[in-house]
Amino acid sequence: xxxxxxxxxxxxxxxxxxxxxxxxxxxxxxxxxxxxxxxxxxxxxxxxxxxxxxxxxxxxxxxxxxxxxxxxxxxxxxxxxxxxxxxxxxxxxxxxxxxxxxxxxxxxxxxxxxxxxxxxxxxxxxxxxxxxxxxxxxxxxxxxxxxxxxxxxxxxxxxxxxxxxxxxxxxxxxxxxxxxxxxxxxxxxxxxxxxxxxxxxxxxxxxxxxxxxxxxxxxxxxxxxxxxxxxxxxxxxxxxxxxxxxxxxxxxxxxxxxxxxxxxxxxxxxxxxxxxxxxxxxxxxxxxxxxxxxxxxxxxxxxxxxxxxxxxxxxxxxxxxxxxxxxxxxxxxxxxxxxxxxxxxxxxxxxxxxxxxxxxxxxxxxxxxxxxxxxxxxxxxxxxxxxxxxxxxxxxxxxxxxxxxxxxxxxxxxxxxxxxxxxxxxxxxxxxxxxxxxxxxxxxxxxxxxxxxxxxxxxxxxxxxxxxxxxxxxxxx
Amino acid sequence: xxxxxxxxxxxxxxxxxxxxxxxxxxxxxxxxxxxxxxxxxxxxxxxxxxxxxxxxxxxxxxxxxxxxxxxxxxxxxxxxxxxxxxxxxxxxxxxxxxxxxxxxxxxxxxxxxxxxxxxxxxxxxxxxxxxxxxxxxxxxxxxxxxxxxxxxxxxxxxxxxxxxxxxxxxxxxxxxxxxxxxxxxxxxxxxxxxxxxxxxxxxxxxxxxxxxxxxxxxxxxxxxxxxxxxxxxx
Ligand SMILES: Nc1ncnc2c1ncn2[C@@H]1O[C@H](COP(=O)(O)OP(=O)(O)O)[C@@H](O)[C@H]1O
Ligand SMILES: [Mg+2]
Numbered sequence: 132x133x134x135x136x137x138x139x140x141x142x143x144x145x146x147x148x149x150x151x152x153x154x155x156x157x158x159x160x161x162x163x164x165x166x167x168x169x170x171x172x173x174x175x176x177x178x179x180x181x182x183x184x185x186x187x188x189x190x191x192x193x194x195x196x197x198x199x200x201x202x203x204x205x206x207x208x209x210x211x212x213x214x215x216x217x218x219x220x221x222x223x224x225x226x227x228x229x230x231x232x233x234x235x236x237x238x239x240x241x242x243x244x245x246x247x248x249x250x251x252x253x254x255x256x257x258x259x260x261x262x263x264x265x266x267x268x269x270x271x272x273x274x275x276x277x278x279x280x281x282x283x284x285x286x287x288x289x290x291x292x293x294x295x296x297x298x299x300x301x302x303x304x305x306x307x308x309x310x311x312x313x314x315x316x317x318x319x320x321x322x323x324x325x326x327x328x329x330x331x332x333x334x335x336x337x338x339x340x341x342x343x344x345x346x347x348x349x350x351x352x353x354x355x356x357x358x359x360x361x362x363x364x365x366x367x368x369x370x371x372x373x374x375x376x377x378x379x380x381x382x383x384x385x386x387x388x389x390x391x392x393x394x395x396x397x398x399x400x401x402x403x404x405x406x407x408x409x410x411x412x413x414x415x416x417x418x419x420x421x422x423x424x425x426x427x428x429x430x431x432x433x434x435x436x437x438x439x440x441x442x443x444x445x446x447x448x449x450x451x452x453x454x455x456x457x458x459x460x461x462x463x464x465x466x467x468x469x470x471x472x473x474x475x476x477x478x479x480x481x482x483x484x485x486x487x488x489x490x491x492x493x494x495x496x497x498x499x500x501x502x503x504x505x506x507x508x509x510x511x512x513x514x515x516x517x518x519x520x521x522x523x524x525x526x527x528x529x530x531x532x533x534x535x536x537x538x539x540x541x542x543x544x545x546x547x548x549x550x551x552x553x554x555x556x557x558x559x560x561x562x563x564x565x566x567x568x569x570x571x572x573x574x575x576x577x578x579x580x581x582x583x584x585x586x587x588x589x590x591x592x593x594x595x596x597x598x599x600x601x602x603x604x605x606x607x608x
Numbered sequence: 609x610x611x612x613x614x615x616x617x618x619x620x621x622x623x624x625x626x627x628x629x630x631x632x633x634x635x636x637x638x639x640x641x642x643x644x645x646x647x648x649x650x651x652x653x654x655x656x657x658x659x660x661x662x663x664x665x666x667x668x669x670x671x672x673x674x675x676x677x678x679x680x681x682x683x684x685x686x687x688x689x690x691x692x693x694x695x696x697x698x699x700x701x702x703x704x705x706x707x708x709x710x711x712x713x714x715x716x717x718x719x720x721x722x723x724x725x726x727x728x729x730x731x732x733x734x735x736x737x738x739x740x741x742x743x744x745x746x747x748x749x750x751x752x753x754x755x756x757x758x759x760x761x762x763x764x765x766x767x768x769x770x771x772x773x774x775x776x777x778x779x780x781x782x783x784x785x786x787x788x789x790x791x792x793x794x795x796x797x798x799x800x801x802x803x804x805x806x807x808x809x810x811x812x813x814x815x816x817x818x819x820x821x822x823x824x825x826x827x828x829x830x831x832x833x834x835x836x837x838x839x840x841x842x
Contacts, residue, residue, distance in 0.1 A: 135708045139694075146696030306692025310753075313656055313686035313763075314709035315678045606658040607649075 132316065136324030137331075144294070144328065153290045154336065160286050161340040164279040168237040169347055171276070175232050175248060182227045182249055190559050193223060214555040217254070217469035219562065220546030225253040228538050228565035230531040233522015234354050235364065238341060239280035241514075241523030250535055252542050252565065254473070256480045258431055258487055260539065261532075280517040283337060283368060284510050285404060288375040291333055292396045295379035297389035298325045299604070304389060309606060318601045322383065326376050334372045338365055356572030360520050363579050367520065370583050371513045374590040381597035386605040407508040411501060419496040422489055434482035438475045449474035456551040469550050498525060506585045516582040519575050526578065530570050538565045609633055609792050610655060610684075610761050614664035617650050617816075624650040626816040627664065634760065637783065637793040639803035639824075641836055642813030648796035650816075652763045655794070656686055668761055682711060684761040685754030689769050691746040695739035699729065702738055703752055710757035723752040727782055744775030751782045762786060764795040768802060780806040804832050812839045 144150045196213045199205075212218055230248040233241075250260050299322065302308040312318060341364065351357070378399060382392050438445060449470075450457050505511040518524030541563050549556065556562070610632040617625040625647040632638045640648045653659045655666045657677040666673045668680040693702040703720050707713070724734045727748040738746070747767055754762055764783075768776040776799070784806050787793050797803055803810050804824050810832065812820045819839055827835070 132708070132713070135705070135713055139705050142697060142701065143694055305695070306688070306690065307694060309656075309658065309688060310686065310692060310706065310750075311709060312658065313681060313684070314706060314757075315681040315711060316709050317678060606656075607653055608659075 133320065133324055133327075136316075136321060137328045140325050140328040144332075149294060150332070153293050154332075157282075157286065157290055157333075157336055158340070160282045161279060161337070164277055164282040165237065165340065165343070165347065167276060168240055168278040171240050171244065171278075172232045172236045175236075175243070179227075179229050179231065179249060182229065186225075186227055190224065193219070194559060214557075215469070216546045216549035216554065216556050217472065219556045219559075220254040220542065220550070221472070222253070224556075224559070224562060225251045226542075226562065226564060228252050228531075228535045228567075230528070230567055233527060234357055234569070235345070235350060235360055235521040236523055237345070237347070237350060238278070238364065239517045239521035239523050240276040240278045241280065241518035241521055242525055242528065243523040244276060246525075246528045248531075252535070252539055254476060254543055254546050256431075256476045256483070257536065257539055258427075258480065258483045261535075262427065262431065279341065280514065280521070283371065283517065284513050287333070287337060287368075287372065288400055288404060291329070291372060291375040292379055292393075292400060294329050294333070295326065295376060296382070296393045296396050298322070298329075298379070299383040300387065300389040300392055303386075303606070312606050318604055318606075319598045322380060322598065322601060326380060330372060330376055334369055337368050337372075341365075341368070355569070356575075359572050359576055363576060363583075364517070364520050367513060367516050367579065367583055367586075370586045370590065371509060373594070374509050374586050377590040377594035377597065381593040381600075384597040384600035384604060403508050404510040408511050408514075411504045411508070411511065415497040415500045415504075419493045419500065421493045421497070422486060427483075427486055427490060430486040431479070431483050434479045435475075438478040438482065441478075442471045442475060445478045446471050446474040449477060456548065458551060458553075467553070473547055473550055505582070509586055509589075512582045512585050516579045519579050519582075522570070526575075527570050531567060534568060535565070538563065609669055610638075610763075610794050611667045611670070612651065612654070612664065613667070615651070615654055615661055615666055616663045617647075617654060617659065618662045623816045625654070628818055630811065630818065630821075632761070632792045632794050634790045634792045635787055636809065637787045637795065637807045639807035639810045640794065640796040640813055641798070641800065641803060641810055642796075643840060646813040647816040648813060649765055651813075652686070652765050652794070652796060655684070655763055656681075683759060684763060685710075685750075685757050685759035687747065687750040687754065687762070687764045687767045689766045690743060691750035691753075693738040693741075693746060693749060696737060698735050699724065699738055699741065699745070699749055700734040703734075703749060703756060706753045707756040710753070710759075712756060712758070715756065720756070723756050726755060727752045728778055742775075744771050744779070747771065747775070747779055748782070751779070751786070754786070760791055762791050762793045762795075764793065764797075766796055766798060768797065768799055776802065800833050800836060801829060804829050812836060814839060 193213045200207055200213070207213075209215060210218070213223060218224070228250045232248075233243070236243065247261075252260060297304075299308065302311065311321060345352075345361075379396060382395050382399075385392070385395075387395070501511070501515075505515055515524060519526060545561075545563050548554075610630075612628045612630045615625060615628040615630075616623070628647075628651060630638070640651065642648055650659070654661050655668065655673060657666075657673045657680070660674065669683045671680045673680045693699070694705070697705070700717070700720055703723060704715065707715055707720070721731065721734055724731070729745060729748050729752070733741070733745060738749070741749070750767070762783075768779050771779060780802050783793060783795070787806075787808075795803075795807070807824045809821060809823050811818050812835075820835070822832075822835070824832075
């Protein structure tokens with residue numbers, strides 16, 4: 132019986148122009164979204180490859196120059212000496228710390244076009260390194276890019292509503308409902324059949340298209356945890372769809388006319404998908420304002436000027452903090468330009484730290500607020516979940532920055548002793564390299580799982596309530 | 609068999625149907641007469657459990673329609689004023705779907721075409737979209753669905769309103785055939801002539817109350833009209 136209802140729904144839906152318009156719009160939108168995602172990932176990949184090539188070329192050049200100097204035994208200015216640890220760690224030999232595109236990056240651009248995905252690591256202060264790339268407000272929630280995630284979050288609910296808003300009211304208005312319900316079949320069986328068929332068509336379309344996107348986007352299907360990510364992606368699409376189908380079922384159970392149902396559902400979409408996310412965004416940025424970039428840059432410049440002026444005094448106190456670096460030659464130790472620079476950078480960092488800390492605290496507070504508020508909007512929940520799965524969300528980026536911090540410390544730990552020992556860089560192969568370590572899939576699965584539960588619960592409640600209300604559906608009048 | 613016992617329906621204090629007690633036996637054609645708003649549709653909708661009774665019971669085959677709505681609907685067929693079908697499907701597809709919902713998913717195409725023939729629908733109509741059907745044809749599909757279902761009771765709500773005399777006559781013949789085969793028929797109608805022709809009993813409703821019940825063999829056509837108007841006056 133149920134299968135017969137599905138088949139019937141398919142025949143009537145197929146004969147209706149709505150489905151084809153919806154399917155057409157959907158296919159075009161998905162295609163365009165995927166294309167955008169793939170293009171963005173290609174762009175990033177090219178940029179990273181460019182940076183890697185630049186680094187390689189620079190290091191080749193350094194090796195060449197060292198060879199030349201050794202061969203000719205010529206003199207070099209200490210400021211251009213490719214063997215000086217201060218030069219290599221500073222201007223000449225920075226290496227890139229790179230965040231590769233997320234495992235499912237072509238599916239959701241997420242925050243990846245707002246957050247820097249590579250840093251040039253040197254002995255310079257942390258803030259100068261991080262500030263060298265633009266970091267706009269990373270908490271921006273509204274999708275700025277037309278990618279598959281955008282299609283899924285914004286368009287997919289609209290299309291679901293377009294094929295479900297009148298699933299009952301139309302039959303009532305056409306008069307077929309009375310004839311159907313004069314047969315030994317429960318209204319909830321009919322409604323379940325209608326929703327199942329529509330869900331199969333729409334959810335299936337999104338999943339198939341995501342698959343095509345993966346194939347086109349060159350996603351590495353061998354990368355660890357990819358299976359779980361894909362599974363969760365499919366689950367997210369299904370659960371998000373279930374939310375909207377349940378909402379449609381609930382509204383249908385009110386027994387209102389097609390026009391009224393359409394108005395109610397369109398308003399719900401507008402509030403949940405468009406208004407709440409921007410309202411949350413406004414709220415968190417108002418409650419937890421981030422210090423402006425200008426303020427940060429100003430603070431850094433001042434700290435830099437102040438520190439430079441106090442040069443040798445800073446070095447003296449630096450020795451107090453790092454007695455292990457002290458060498459025998461006291462006079463030289465107090466005037467070496469490179470050592471002073473180490474101390475100055477260290478001091479700049481200390482001075483800027485409060486401003487940076489405030490900035491980072493606010494970002495963390497914003498993120499925490501969003502993490503709580505997301506349960507009020509299925510769109511925000513879904514956005515966060517898809518970004519997490521794609522590897523283009525804020526969590527993976529924070530994970531990256533933490534690794535960059537560690538790498539920066541490692542970098543300094545390598546060069547500082549060489550500078551103080553007045554040693555030379557003997558092998559460029561020993562200069563530390565950065566390797567991004569992917570987030571643990573388990574942690575992602577947990578976060579996404581919570582989001583999906585946050586979608587599934589209201590979906591289940593609305594669905595059950597709607598179906599139970601169908602018992603009192605006004606078949607006539 | 610259709611049975612109403614003290615069946616009552618109020619709408620916000622307005623009595624649409626007041627203590628209707630009525631039994632329609634197999635082979636009977638009971639015609640409900642009455643002005644617009646008398647409570648005829650309310651009666652039929654109560655039997656279909658489309659609306660809940662305020663008090664009293666409606667039963668089909670001795671089973672309460674409120675307690676076991678799905679069970680009772682196995683034995684009853686419904687033909688509204690205009691049988692509304694899925695416009696984008698053919699007549700045969702419609703018949704096949706409704707028969708399947710009715711619990712008969714097993715008919716072959718030939719059998720389904722047989723039902724079409726039985727109700728006098730031309731063979732080529734079966735494969736045409738219902739959107740192109742006349743009202744008379746739709747009503748016949750309604751009967752075909754009832755026959756395919758093998759329903760033992762039939763509820764009709766002004767099924768011949770708006771039909772031309774020939775179509776109306778054909779429809780009445782079909783009804784006669786069903787009742788001859790032992791179907792219990794309850795039909796709301798304004799057509800006194802048809803009621804006298806094809807009914808076995810007539811009941812006159814007024815303001816929700818069944819005020820009179822007569823056998824159609826008790827009087828002639830003119831008598832029935834006079835009787836009806838008399839009840840409508842006072
Ligand atoms: N949904 C409803 N709400 C309020 N009153 C109704 C409703 N349906 C019918 N009625 C009232 O019940 C009475 C009986 O209506 P109905 O059974 O449709 O009459 P008939 O079919 O004999 O013309 C009428 O007064 C009508 O206005
Ligand atoms: Mg009526």
